[in-house]
Amino acid sequence: MAVLVTGGAGYIGSHMVLELLDAGEQVVILDNLSTGFRWAVPEAAALVVGDVGDQDLVSKVIEEHGVDSILHFAARIVVPESVTDPLGYYFNNTVKTRALIETAVRAGIKNFVFSSTAAVYGNADMPLLSEDMPLSPINPYGRSKLMSEWMLQDAHVAHGLRYAILRYFNVAGADPKGRSGQSTPQATHLIKVAAQAALGQRPYLDVFGTDYETSDGTCVRDYIQVNDLARAHLVALRSLREGGDCAVMNCGYGHGASVLEVVDVVKKVSGVDFEVRLSPRRPGDPAQLVAKVDRIRSLGWQPQHDNLMEIVDQALRWERTLMGRIAA
Numbered sequence: 199m200a201v202l203v204t205g206g207a208g209y210i211g212s213h214m215v216l217e218l219l220d221a222g223e224q225v226v227i228l229d230n231l232s233t234g235f236r237w238a239v240p241e242a243a244a245l246v247v248g249d250v251g252d253q254d255l256v257s258k259v260i261e262e263h264g265v266d267s268i269l270h271f272a273a274r275i276v277v278p279e280s281v282t283d284p285l286g287y288y289f290n291n292t293v294k295t296r297a298l299i300e301t302a303v304r305a306g307i308k309n310f311v312f313s314s315t316a317a318v319y320g321n322a323d324m325p326l327l328s329e330d331m332p333l334s335p336i337n338p339y340g341r342s343k344l345m346s347e348w349m350l351q352d353a354h355v356a357h358g359l360r361y362a363i364l365r366y367f368n369v370a371g372a373d374p375k376g377r378s379g380q381s382t383p384q385a386t387h388l389i390k391v392a393a394q395a396a397l398g399q400r401p402y403l404d405v406f407g408t409d410y411e412t413s414d415g416t417c418v419r420d421y422i423q424v425n426d427l428a429r430a431h432l433v434a435l436r437s438l439r440e441g442g443d444c445a446v447m448n449c450g451y452g453h454g455a456s457v458l459e460v461v462d463v464v465k466k467v468s469g470v471d472f473e474v475r476l477s478p479r480r481p482g483d484p485a486q487l488v489a490k491v492d493r494i495r496s497l498g499w500q501p502q503h504d505n506l507m508e509i510v511d512q513a514l515r516w517e518r519t520l521m522g523r524i525a526a
């Protein structure tokens with residue numbers, strides 16, 4: 199049986215593919231390469247270049263590769279872009295996910311693991327966010343994902359499609375073996391941007407907002423290392439295959455770091471005292487997002503990289519790899 203990984207040429211999907219291959223799974227990737235990279239796909243995985251909304255193509259891939267499970271990563275992911283192009287986000291993330299779920303149901307796919315996000319919680323003002331809290335996403339990106347969660351849950355009730363919905367908090371770091379990393383040139387993620395500032399790829403780093411009600415006034419996030427996140431998917435997939443319950447699960451470490459704490463760690467690990475500008479708040483940023491993680495842990499998931507210094511070191515190494523590629 200093979201696993202279909204949509205978005206497997208992207209940042210998180212490519213780490214997922216490595217974890218699956220390391221675990222001895224057969225992998226086929228479907229990616230339209232809109233933000234992913236052909237080079238991020240290992241030789242041992244089959245790559246089909248195409249769109250998750252193309253039902254004929256997806257049906258063919260499922261049949262030809264004997265797919266029993268789908269891990270659905272493909273999406274557009276930039277929150278501010280979702281505000282200026284909401285219909286584009288609803289089309290790519292919601293309408294095409296609907297098409298994919300329908301194809302999965304028709305093809306008799308057994309298990310569906312979906313990439314959701316802490317953005318579904320919106321501005322929840324709680325020290326730890328649990329999966330059962332009321333959901334109120336504050337941007338089209340979060341809403342596009344929440345609608346996909348609902349479609350999956352309804353398809354389960356009506357058609358028996360089994361699902362695991364994983365709500366990622368802040369994904370960071372890179373494969374410790376140096377095989378993949380966050381490669382999007384214009385990425386906005388804090389650790390990536392700070393690593394670029396440390397390596398002279400950006401002139402300075404903005405700290406967006408210093409007047410939040412947090413310990414040092416800057417936003418707090420729960421940073422989860424990308425291979426740890428990929429292993430959470432493996433654990434969820436195994437549970438589904440073994441008849442475990444369908445579930446919605448947060449993926450984080452259950453503790454947070456503030457923006458200034460992250461900046462300090464990046465300075466320490468890189469040895470570079472890059473310029474930091476204290477800037478106004480970025481619209482739409484909740485003060486604090488930290489996961490309650492009992493559920494994913496109850497499946498036996500144990501993080502192996504819960505260490506900000508290590509995560510930052512991986513991000514810096516990957517940035518150097520990318521710089522080397524550009525120079526070559």
Ligand SMILES: NC(=O)c1ccc[n+]([C@@H]2O[C@H](COP(=O)([O-])OP(=O)(O)OC[C@H]3O[C@@H](n4cnc5c(N)ncnc54)[C@H](O)[C@@H]3O)[C@@H](O)[C@H]2O)c1
Nearest residue numbers: 205207208209210229230231232233234249250272273369
């Ligand atoms: N990066 C984060 O911090 C974060 C946090 C929460 C949730 N997520 C979710 O994780 C998933 C992966 O995110 P990422 O950071 O790896 O982003 P990414 O942009 O690196 O990867 C997305 C991949 O999907 C592909 N893709 C997009 N639309 C497609 C379509 N219609 N058909 C086929 N392929 C398509 C892209 O080419 C790319 O390879 C997304 O669903 C995202 O919403 C990411």
Ligand SMILES: O=c1ccn([C@@H]2O[C@H](COP(=O)(O)OP(=O)(O)O[C@H]3O[C@H](CO)[C@H](O)[C@H](O)[C@H]3O)[C@@H](O)[C@H]2O)c(=O)[nH]1
Nearest residue numbers: 275315316317367386387388391404405406417457480483
């Ligand atoms: O140059 C920067 C970049 C970020 N930040 C701050 O750092 C924190 C983290 O920002 P990121 O952009 O790294 O991550 P977000 O928390 O905004 O977003 C992440 O979590 C979201 C869920 O809330 C989505 O899932 C999204 O895809 C994912 O990147 C925020 O307070 C942000 O204002 C800065 O101060 N300067």
